[in-house]
Amino acid sequence: MFYREAGDFKTSYTDDSQTFPIRFDRYRYYAVLVAAFAVVPVVIDDYWVNAVFLPFLIYAIAAIGLNILVGYCGQVSLGTGGFMAVGAYAVYKLMTAFPEVSIFFHVILAGGITAAVCVLFGLPSLRIKGFYLAVATLAAQFFLVWLFNRVPWFYNYSASGQISAPERTIAGVPVTGAETAPWAAYLFCLVFVTASALIARNLTRGMAGRKWMAIRDMDIAAEIIGVNPLKAKLSAFAVSGFFVGISGALFFAVYLGAVEVGEAFGINKSFLVLFMVIIGGLGSIFGSFAGAAFLVLLPVLLKNVLVGTLGWPTDLAAHLELIIVGSLIIVFLVAEPHGLAQLWRVAKEKLRLWPFPY
Amino acid sequence: MPEQLIWGMEVFLNGLMSGVLYALVALGFVLIFKASGIFNFAQGVLALFAAMTLVGIMDGQVPFSNLINAVFGTEIYSFGWHVPALAAILLTMVVMVALAWAVNYFIFRHLVGQEPIILFMATIGLAYFLEGFGDIMWGADIKNLDVGLPQGINATIDEVTYNIFGYGFFIDNLDLWATAVAALLVIALVIFAQYSKHGRAMRAVADDHQAALSVGVSLNFIWVMVWSLAGFVALVAGIMWGTKSGVQFSLSLIALKALPVLMLGGFTSIPGAIVGGLIIGVGEKLFEFSVGPMVGGATENWFAYVLALIFLVFRPQGLFGEKIIERV
Numbered sequence: 001m002f003y004r005e006a007g008d009f010k011t012s013y014t015d016d017s018q019t020f021p022i023r024f025d026r027y028r029y030y031a032v033l034v035a036a037f038a039v040v041p042v043v044i045d046d047y048w049v050n051a052v053f054l055p056f057l058i059y060a061i062a063a064i065g066l067n068i069l070v071g072y073c074g075q076v077s078l079g080t081g082g083f084m085a086v087g088a089y090a091v092y093k094l095m096t097a098f099p100e101v102s103i104f105f106h107v108i109l110a111g112g113i114t115a116a117v118c119v120l121f122g123l124p125s126l127r128i129k130g131f132y133l134a135v136a137t138l139a140a141q142f143f144l145v146w147l148f149n150r151v152p153w154f155y156n157y158s159a160s161g162q163i164s165a166p167e168r169t170i171a172g173v174p175v176t177g178a179e180t181a182p183w184a185a186y187l188f189c190l191v192f193v194t195a196s197a198l199i200a201r202n203l204t205r206g207m208a209g210r211k212w213m214a215i216r217d218m219d220i221a222a223e224i225i226g227v228n229p230l231k232a233k234l235s236a237f238a239v240s241g242f243f244v245g246i247s248g249a250l251f252f253a254v255y256l257g258a259v260e261v262g263e264a265f266g267i268n269k270s271f272l273v274l275f276m277v278i279i280g281g282l283g284s285i286f287g288s289f290a291g292a293a294f295l296v297l298l299p300v301l302l303k304n305v306l307v308g309t310l311g312w313p314t315d316l317a318a319h320l321e322l323i324i325v326g327s328l329i330i331v332f333l334v335a336e337p338h339g340l341a342q343l344w345r346v347a348k349e350k351l352r353l354w355p356f357p358y
Numbered sequence: 359m360p361e362q363l364i365w366g367m368e369v370f371l372n373g374l375m376s377g378v379l380y381a382l383v384a385l386g387f388v389l390i391f392k393a394s395g396i397f398n399f400a401q402g403v404l405a406l407f408a409a410m411t412l413v414g415i416m417d418g419q420v421p422f423s424n425l426i427n428a429v430f431g432t433e434i435y436s437f438g439w440h441v442p443a444l445a446a447i448l449l450t451m452v453v454m455v456a457l458a459w460a461v462n463y464f465i466f467r468h469l470v471g472q473e474p475i476i477l478f479m480a481t482i483g484l485a486y487f488l489e490g491f492g493d494i495m496w497g498a499d500i501k502n503l504d505v506g507l508p509q510g511i512n513a514t515i516d517e518v519t520y521n522i523f524g525y526g527f528f529i530d531n532l533d534l535w536a537t538a539v540a541a542l543l544v545i546a547l548v549i550f551a552q553y554s555k556h557g558r559a560m561r562a563v564a565d566d567h568q569a570a571l572s573v574g575v576s577l578n579f580i581w582v583m584v585w586s587l588a589g590f591v592a593l594v595a596g597i598m599w600g601t602k603s604g605v606q607f608s609l610s611l612i613a614l615k616a617l618p619v620l621m622l623g624g625f626t627s628i629p630g631a632i633v634g635g636l637i638i639g640v641g642e643k644l645f646e647f648s649v650g651p652m653v654g655g656a657t658e659n660w661f662a663y664v665l666a667l668i669f670l671v672f673r674p675q676g677l678f679g680e681k682i683i684e685r686v
Contacts, residue, residue, distance in 0.1 A: 319494045323494070326484065326486030326488070327487055330464075337472070
């Protein structure tokens with residue numbers, strides 16, 4: 001009944017190659033957009049924004065970025081935390097150096113700077129493959145965090161070694177700093193998420209995405225059929241770095257406000273984003289959202305149930321969370337290696353025939 | 359002799375010693391990778407878990423006491439007895455074998471034939487699980503581990519070097535012990551792999567598990583055995599590191615340090631793990647000693663990775679790794 005292509009005739013190439021070719025899918029997408037932009041900002045309060053929506057949106061961008069690298073191009077990276085730190089420090093330096101420029105451009109520029117750093121650390125991927133590359137990206141993680149900790153220029157010689165976001169406004173409404181209204185922070189991030197998802201979706205459908213996937217499936221074979229591995233791999237690193245950098249910038253400027261690099265962008269962050277990508281589904285933009293939502297909501301839910309309802313100590317709940325996340329990853333790998341995105345695909349297929357399955 | 363050079367020599371020796379400890383962790387990785395192609399990220403957490411279990415058994419802690427207290431509102435923490443070190447080590451080994459069986463039964467049996475990267479992710483999941491599980495089982499506080507290994511400055515070396523250079527080297531007794539144990543362990547493992555029946559079966563499985571299956575090698579048994587061996591190596595590493603710096607979460611981070619060791623040595627080579635460990639240990643200590651003060655210190659956090667990265671660009675399979683041949 002839903003998601004049916006019957007009766008949905010395409011009369012032009014533009015129609016045929018649109019992002020959501022099925023009509024129901026398209027309407028659903030518009031409905032989600034309207035809800036996200038018009039309904040949610042009106043009804044949310046401070047708790048929901050800070051506990052659920054902001055982390056979800058920001059991690060979704062990071063997960064999209066990492067998914068492009070791992071899911072589409074097959075280059076496993078454990079340096080996401082470090083690259084997010086690059087985005088955060090880039091936006092901090094830009095914000096303090098050019099206060100008159102809009103923060104919007106700062107965030108985008110921070111993404112660009114991260115992309116450049118990411119390409120630099122992606123260079124070894126031309127020689128190193130598989131696990132060796134995964135471990136090599138750890139070099140980026142540890143080196144970058146160390147760098148931001150040790151070189152005072154990056155944190156503007158502040159005494160605490162922390163960076164904290166000054167207040168910046170868009171059209172008179174503060175989006176960073178202590179005075180930010182929940183809805184403003186939410187909308188600011190939402191704009192970036194929507195744009196990232198659109199760009200990523202269309203990149204992965206086009207020539208760039210197909211080259212990445214060819215490299216992922218077998219890089220030597222891809223080279224033989226004319227894919228330039230240098231360009232394909234490095235462009236994947238660049239695009240991935242761009243999104244990860246934006247998410248790092250938003251994570252620092254909008255969500256946390258003040259950041260200590262080792263704490264906020266440690267190796268655990270790299271793993272967290274990687275888990276989002278795996279649980280959500282490798283090679284799927286929707287999966288990035290699903291994975292981010294899942295891993296953001298799970299701790300909130302557990303905390304509310306265990307600490308709030310049952311009255312257990314918080315550290316016990318935190319340990320239990322580790323156990324649950326760990327087991328879930330294993331369960332997903334064993335039962336559904338393609339993640340939540342695959343479940344969604346199966347559900348769509350079922351809905352298409354429902355209620356007459358024959 | 360100039361002072362700097364003598365200090366450099368001391369740093370070099372200490373680097374060798376810490377390299378041995380890295381190699382101990384790396385050894386566990388190599389064992390599992392060789393026999394099952396699984397890149398076991400959980401090795402560090404395995405060492406942590408082993409050390410925690412050992413301390414818990416020695417002190418007569420009640421497992422899951424925090425959980426039990428939270429659920430039933432009781433106040434139990436300890437059985438009130440102390441188990442001697444040797445018996446506790448044996449008991450811990452039993453736990454590790456049980457864990458090896460569980461890991462194989464619940465996880466990797468279902469993942470046979472999957473891509474290596476999927477297996478790798480599964481071990482990350484396992485690492486998270488074990489971390490939470492260990493904390494719930496034994497509590498997350500920092501524990502002291504003392505199985506009776508000597509600690510502190512080695513007086514003989516101090517005296518001898520003082521007579522030669524006029525400056526006594528500081529070498530920890532514990533590090534010397536660790537070196538001896540590591541050497542023994544490597545020799546034992548090599549003999550086991552080369553000459554024993556199960557060791558040969560293990561190598562056969564590593565070579566081609568389908569062929570091994572067809573000549574009657576039990577895959578399940580070999581995998582449980584390999585994970586138990588890795589658990590044993592983890593226990594040894596856990597004892598050494600735990601005695602040195604207390605049993606705490608940072609213990610599992612040394613596993614991350616073992617990764618560049620592996621890359622340098624090659625994932626499949628036992629001697630490679632040793633040599634790689636020594637190179638990394640010496641390299642990072644010397645770098646911190648010579649360049650560290652100029653750039654603000656704490657270079658040990660990243661030097662090993664960058665060294666391995668640069669090295670790999672020139673030799674992608676590591677020092678002793680098998681040559682990578684790719685075909686379409």
